[in-house]
Structures are given as structure tokens and as C-alpha cells.
Amino acid sequence: MxxxxxxxxxxxxxxxxxxxxxxxxxxxxxxxxxxxxxxxxxxxxxxxxxxxxxxxxxxxxxxxxxxxxxxxxxxxxxxxxxxxxxxxxxxxxxxxxxxxxxxxxxxxxxxxxxxxxxxxxxxxxxxxxxxxxxxxxxxxxxxxxxxxxxxxxxxxxxxxxxxxxxxxxVPRMPPGIERGESVWHSSEFLHRLKERDTDGLRRVAVVGAGQSAAEIVRYLHDNVPGVSVSAILPSYGYSIADNTPFANQVFDPDAADEFYRGSHRSKEAIWHYHKNTNYSVVDNEVLSDLYQRAYADEVGNEGRLDFINLARVVDVKQGPNDTRVTVHSLAGEESYDLDVDVLVCATGYDxxxxxxxxxxxxxxxxxxxxxxxxxxxxxxxxxxxxxxxxxxxxxxxxxxxxxxxxxxxxxxxxxxxxxxxxxxxxxxxxxxxxxx
Ligand SMILES: Cc1cc2nc3c(=O)[nH]c(=O)nc-3n(C[C@H](O)[C@H](O)[C@H](O)COP(=O)(O)OP(=O)(O)OC[C@H]3O[C@@H](n4cnc5c(N)ncnc54)[C@H](O)[C@@H]3O)c2cc1C
Structure with missing residues (x-):
């Protein structure tokens, strides 16, 4: 008591x-x-x-x-x-x-x-x-x-x-994958990167198709010279966030009233039509910038940016020297391993x-x-x-x-x-x- x-x-x-x-x-x-x-x-x-x-x-x-x-x-x-x-x-x-x-x-x-x-x-x-x-x-x-x-x-x-x-x-990891020394969630990205000797970073994989994933790919490309970044995306490339005026009305104060009073069907419809204002989407500026970098990388034969589309991380084994990521590609319905120094999971939040x-x-x-x-x-x-x-x-x-x-x-x-x-x-x- x-x-x-x-x-x-x-x-x-x-x-x-x-x-x-x-x-x-x-x-x-x-x-x-x-x-x-x-x-x-x-x-x-x-x-x-x-x-x-x-x-x-x-x-x-x-x-x-x-x-x-x-x-x-x-x-x-x-x-x-x-x-x-x-x-x-x-x-x-x-x-x-x-x-x-x-x-x-x-x-x-x-x-x-x-x-x-x-x-x-x-x-x-x-x-x-x-x-x-x-x-x-x-x-x-x-x-x-x-x-x-x-x-x-x-x-x-x-x-x-x-x-x-x-x-x-609440940060969300891909199913069955746990955080570790070399497996980070995007929410801890800058802290973990600061702790790490970035000179030793050769290859980083970033999984996810949303804003955080795209920002991290860009940040690594800008700030860690010599690192190669593999972006692992469940989709066929990043999709744009709908920030257009009509769609933006779903965030208006009145929209909370309408949503609250709405039927189950109307709530589902709003979610279905407008989740691309926020979920698994990227701002136009970041998205265009990344595409231009990818193109320049290809022209210059630099090999620093690699986009693996229609793919998911299904397993991770963390070793003392590197981390083995098993990627399943939906395109070929096949799985293969990728050895990286760090895997960043920009897989969203609950x-x-x-x-x-x-x-x-x-x-x-x-x-x-x-x-x-x-x-x-x-x-x-x-x-x-x-x-x-x-x-x-x-x-x-x-x-x-x-x-x-x-x-x-x-x-x-x-x-x-x-x-x-x-x-x-x-x-x-x-x-x-x-x-x-
Ligand atoms: C990287 C990122 C960028 C974003 N950018 C935007 C944006 O540009 N525009 C937008 O509209 N939304 C954005 N969001 C969405 C985001 O949810 C909101 O920006 C905002 O953080 C919501 O504020 P909050 O106070 O509800 O939650 P939070 O900002 O998460 O704050 C919650 C706080 O509660 C504290 N806390 C948790 N548990 C306890 C406890 N038991 N006791 C005491 N303290 C506790 C935490 O330490 C934290 O400080 C972004 C989200 C992320 C992850």
C-alpha cells in the first residue's frame, strides 16, 4: 500500500x-x-x-x-x-x-x-x-x-x-530483424554514425522507401566519402509525397471533424486515397536530387549508388567484421546475400x-x-x-x-x-x- x-x-x-x-x-x-x-x-x-x-x-x-x-x-x-x-x-x-x-x-x-x-x-x-x-x-x-x-x-x-x-x-524494424552494433534503425542514425569510424565504412545498405530512407541515402552519399550505398526498396523506386493543395486538405483542422463523424467506409476511403501524403513517400526535391545523383554516378562509373528495387531484407547475420544481409528480390523471386558494414532500417514507425x-x-x-x-x-x-x-x-x-x-x-x-x-x-x- x-x-x-x-x-x-x-x-x-x-x-x-x-x-x-x-x-x-x-x-x-x-x-x-x-x-x-x-x-x-x-x-x-x-x-x-x-x-x-x-x-x-x-x-x-x-x-x-x-x-x-x-x-x-x-x-x-x-x-x-x-x-x-x-x-x-x-x-x-x-x-x-x-x-x-x-x-x-x-x-x-x-x-x-x-x-x-x-x-x-x-x-x-x-x-x-x-x-x-x-x-x-x-x-x-x-x-x-x-x-x-x-x-x-x-x-x-x-x-x-x-x-x-x-x-x-515507436520505431519499427523489419520482421525478424533486431537492432545491433551494425544494424540500426533510422531514428538513431546520426548518433550511431557519430560513434562509428566512418573512414572504415565501405558499404552501407539502407532499407525502406520513405522520406527517412531517401534522406539517409543522400546524407551518406554527401558526407561519407568513398562509401557505396545500396538502397533496398520494396517498391520500384521511391514515390512522390502528395503535397498538392486539394490533398493537403486532409490535414486541415476541419478534416478531423469530418473524419471523426465519418462512417467506417469514409474513413477507409480517406486512408486509401490519401496515405500517399505521408506514408512510404518522398518529397519531390529529395527524390529528384537522388535520381540526378544516381544518373551522374552511372555516367561517371562511380559505383557509389545502387538501387535494388522490389526487394526485402529477409535475414541478417551480424559478424565481427561485416554484416551479411539476405535480400529477397520479388523481381526474380530469388534470394541472395549482400555483405555490408552497416544496415540502416528506415522501415518506419508504429x-x-x-x-x-x-x-x-x-x-x-x-x-x-x-x-x-x-x-x-x-x-x-x-x-x-x-x-x-x-x-x-x-x-x-x-x-x-x-x-x-x-x-x-x-x-x-x-x-x-x-x-x-x-x-x-x-x-x-x-x-x-x-x-x-
Ligand atoms: C524524422 C522525422 C521527421 C518528421 N518530420 C515531420 C514533419 O516535417 N512534419 C510533420 O508534420 N511531422 C513530422 N514527423 C512526425 C512526428 O511524429 C511529429 O513531427 C512530432 O514528433 C510529433 O510530436 P509528439 O510530441 O507527438 O511526439 P515526439 O516528438 O516523438 O515526442 C514524444 C516525447 O515523449 C517522450 N517520452 C516518451 N515516453 C515517455 C515517458 N514514458 N515519460 C516521459 N517522456 C516520454 C520522448 O522522449 C519524446 O521527447 C516526423 C517524424 C520523424 C520520425
Whole structure:
């Protein structure tokens, strides 16, 4: 039985990437009386640091920042950031809607510093539970266990009337292939490359057909002289990301409403027609650049770029000196081995899944007939009567709210909706006399 009384908060955010940073901004701007804290396991804000390569650009307009779509005059906007940095005029002269990822990262750090009082870094939430014991009737708060080296015993207990889970995408490896010394996932690419003696790199294989795969092929070609890169693609070459105006409407704030209200068939249709806005696709600029390199490589007989189409990695054996990759080619329905120094798996991510962190509490979160969490329009998990407190999701809602679930496009509006929902339930509880 727990003896310590936890510190009690109205809102506890788990994770402090762009989604919960945007929520912190919304709460700051709404000047709510809510007592909040966000826990982030990393020592500082870091947005996909393993892929923060120079030259990599955003796949979303700078106006889809942490705040603008919710509050166009926000002091937390990307434009405010540029203004404060003294770069606004030069940014505009550049005539480019898509800043570099490095610049967007710097913007996130800048915004994060303005709400630093709401965040505890180096603090990982390991469990969310019902309070033990709790009085009869629905639980009005949850207990969180937080690994925090600054606390006595290294663990901190926190009470939360509302929890907002935003732990991010989960790196996915090809089936049956494990990470190792020479087998990396794209999410750790830059860190692993930094640890490695790149002078010794002769051949690297990059598996995958999406943006990360293409960016890594290009980065290796640019930055590791002498290395040969084999790109292993399940398709017949990279396909272009649909970034055209009509298709882009699937990321509009209104689209979340339409998707949410839509039938199973309409949801399937949106996914079917528009998944090429985001999944297994590459920006035109990167794609064209890679093709030109491949052509120049062929003309110059350099042998540094090799594209293996319609192929999958089916096995990997890691030895002390090199790594043997078994590739199955669909073209000839044959398998063969490729010896490489490193295999990079740019094989994507699974959506955020709160199941692990919810543990036994998951039994109180209702699911649909496809075993997916039921979520209300305001991103709140539908729970049994045992709970009165709120559990909100930022991410993992593609089945209910559509394609922008894991992206930046709708962050500002979504965070505003979550902040309002939390505030409204507090006001309702006060009016009903449940809470004073
Ligand atoms: C390389 C790459 C580039 C991308 N570029 C774009 C883009 O240009 N445009 C776009 O719209 N989308 C892009 N995305 C999609 C991406 O999901 C979003 O950009 C964004 O990261 C979503 O923010 P988030 O806060 O939901 O998740 P994340 O950014 O993943 O943040 C989650 C945070 O939670 C922390 N955390 C996890 N578990 C715990 C825990 N138990 N306790 C405490 N902290 C925890 C993590 O350390 C992390 O900081 C990109 C994705 C990748 C991988």
C-alpha cells in the first residue's frame, strides 16, 4: 500500500515533444488556473535528434507551428520566433514555406524555454494507476510513477486529475530483424554514425522507401566519402509525397471533424486515397536530387549508388567484421546475400500506443470491435464508470481523427481543444458541487 501522499496536479503531460509542448503553450495562453506539469524522459527538448541532419527540411508549412492555427497572434508562433531572432525579413525573402528541420528544432527549443516552469526533464513516467486504495465511487484522479533521480529513492509519485499521453511514434524494424552494433534503425542514425569510424565504412545498405530512407541515402552519399550505398526498396523506386493543395486538405483542422463523424467506409476511403501524403513517400526535391545523383554516378562509373528495387531484407547475420544481409528480390523471386558494414532500417514507425504505460488501467479504457481505443472528439479515452478523471491522447488516434494524428499539422488546434475540454470538465464539476 502506498503511504506517501502524491503531489496533486490538474494536468500531467507524459512526454514533451511538439504535441505536449503545444499543449503547454495553449495552457499558458489561456491563463487557466490549472496546476500542470509535463514529464520528459530526455534531458532537454529534442525532436527526432537521430534524423536532425543538415539540409533536411520540414514536410509541413512553418505556419503549422505550435500555436498559429489556434491563435494567429500568438507570441509562441514561428513568426514571433523569427522576429525575436532578427531573421523575419530574410526568412520571407527566402520564399520557402518549409524551413529546415534544424531551424524548426531551434524554434521548439525557444518555445520550450518560455514554458520551462511547466516541465521536468530527465523524468520518465513508468506507470499510471488507479489510486490505492480509493474511496467508493469513480476515481477523480490517477497516480503516476515517475523515475526522477532528484527524488528520494529515485521515484516520484504524482496525482493527476487529467493525464495527457504524448509519448510519440515507436520505431519499427523489419520482421525478424533486431537492432545491433551494425544494424540500426533510422531514428538513431546520426548518433550511431557519430560513434562509428566512418573512414572504415565501405558499404552501407539502407532499407525502406520513405522520406527517412531517401534522406539517409543522400546524407551518406554527401558526407561519407568513398562509401557505396545500396538502397533496398520494396517498391520500384521511391514515390512522390502528395503535397498538392486539394490533398493537403486532409490535414486541415476541419478534416478531423469530418473524419471523426465519418462512417467506417469514409474513413477507409480517406486512408486509401490519401496515405500517399505521408506514408512510404518522398518529397519531390529529395527524390529528384537522388535520381540526378544516381544518373551522374552511372555516367561517371562511380559505383557509389545502387538501387535494388522490389526487394526485402529477409535475414541478417551480424559478424565481427561485416554484416551479411539476405535480400529477397520479388523481381526474380530469388534470394541472395549482400555483405555490408552497416544496415540502416528506415522501415518506419508504429503509431503511439498507450497500452504499456496504462498497464492494468487499460482494462478501464473501452475499445471498439477492432480492439482500438475508443476516443471522444476531444481526444479523451472513453473509460468505464470507475473513472471520472480524464486520459487524453496526442497521437495514436488515426482511426478516430485521421491522418494528422501523428503529425504537426493540427497540433495547435488539437492542443487548444484538449485544454478547453479539461477546463470545461473542471468548471462542470465545480458547478455540480463534485469539486470545490
Ligand atoms: C524524422 C522525422 C521527421 C518528421 N518530420 C515531420 C514533419 O516535417 N512534419 C510533420 O508534420 N511531422 C513530422 N514527423 C512526425 C512526428 O511524429 C511529429 O513531427 C512530432 O514528433 C510529433 O510530436 P509528439 O510530441 O507527438 O511526439 P515526439 O516528438 O516523438 O515526442 C514524444 C516525447 O515523449 C517522450 N517520452 C516518451 N515516453 C515517455 C515517458 N514514458 N515519460 C516521459 N517522456 C516520454 C520522448 O522522449 C519524446 O521527447 C516526423 C517524424 C520523424 C520520425
Amino acid at each position: 502506498e503511504t506517501r501522499e502524491p503531489e496533486m496536479y490538474d494536468v500531467v503531460g507524459i512526454g514533451f515533444g511538439p504535441s505536449n509542448l503545444s499543449l503547454a503553450v495553449a495552457l499558458e495562453e489561456q491563463r487557466t488556473p490549472l496546476k500542470t506539469v509535463f514529464f520528459e524522459r530526455r534531458p532537454s527538448i529534442s525532436w527526432h535528434p537521430g534524423m536532425l541532419m543538415s539540409g533536411a527540411k520540414m514536410q509541413v508549412s512553418f505556419l503549422k507551428d505550435l500555436a498559429t492555427f489556434r491563435n494567429p497572434v500568438s507570441e509562441f508562433s514561428f513568426v514571433s520566433y523569427l522576429h525575436e531572432m532578427g531573421r523575419l525579413a530574410r526568412f520571407v525573402n527566402n520564399q520557402d514555406f518549409f524551413p529546415s528541420r534544424q531551424e524548426f528544432h531551434a524554434y521548439l527549443e525557444w518555445a520550450g524555454a518560455k514554458v520551462a516552469h511547466r516541465v521536468t526533464y530527465n523524468a520518465q513516467v513508468t506507470a499510471v494507476r488507479l489510486p490505492e486504495p480509493h474511496a467508493s465511487g469513480p476515481a477523480d484522479h490517477l497516480r503516476l510513477e515517475v523515475t526522477d533521480p532528484r527524488s528520494t529513492g529515485g521515484t516520484r509519485l504524482v496525482g493527476a486529475r487529467n493525464v495527457v499521453i504524448s509519448t510519440g511514434l 503509431p503511439m500506443d498507450p497500452t504499456e504505460i496504462l498497464g492494468d488501467l487499460g482494462a478501464h479504457c473501452l475499445q471498439d470491435d477492432e480492439d482500438r481505443y475508443r476516443v471522444t472528439r476531444d481526444y479523451r479515452l472513453v473509460t468505464t464508470d470507475a473513472l471520472r478523471c480524464g486520459i487524453y491522447l496526442q497521437g495514436g488516434t488515426e482511426h478516430t481523427h485521421g491522418l494528422s494524428s501523428s503529425l504537426l499539422s493540427n497540433l495547435a488546434v488539437r492542443s487548444g481543444e484538449i485544454a478547453s475540454s479539461i477546463l470545461d470538465s473542471r468548471v462542470a464539476e465545480e458547478e455540480m458541487g463534485i469539486r470545490v
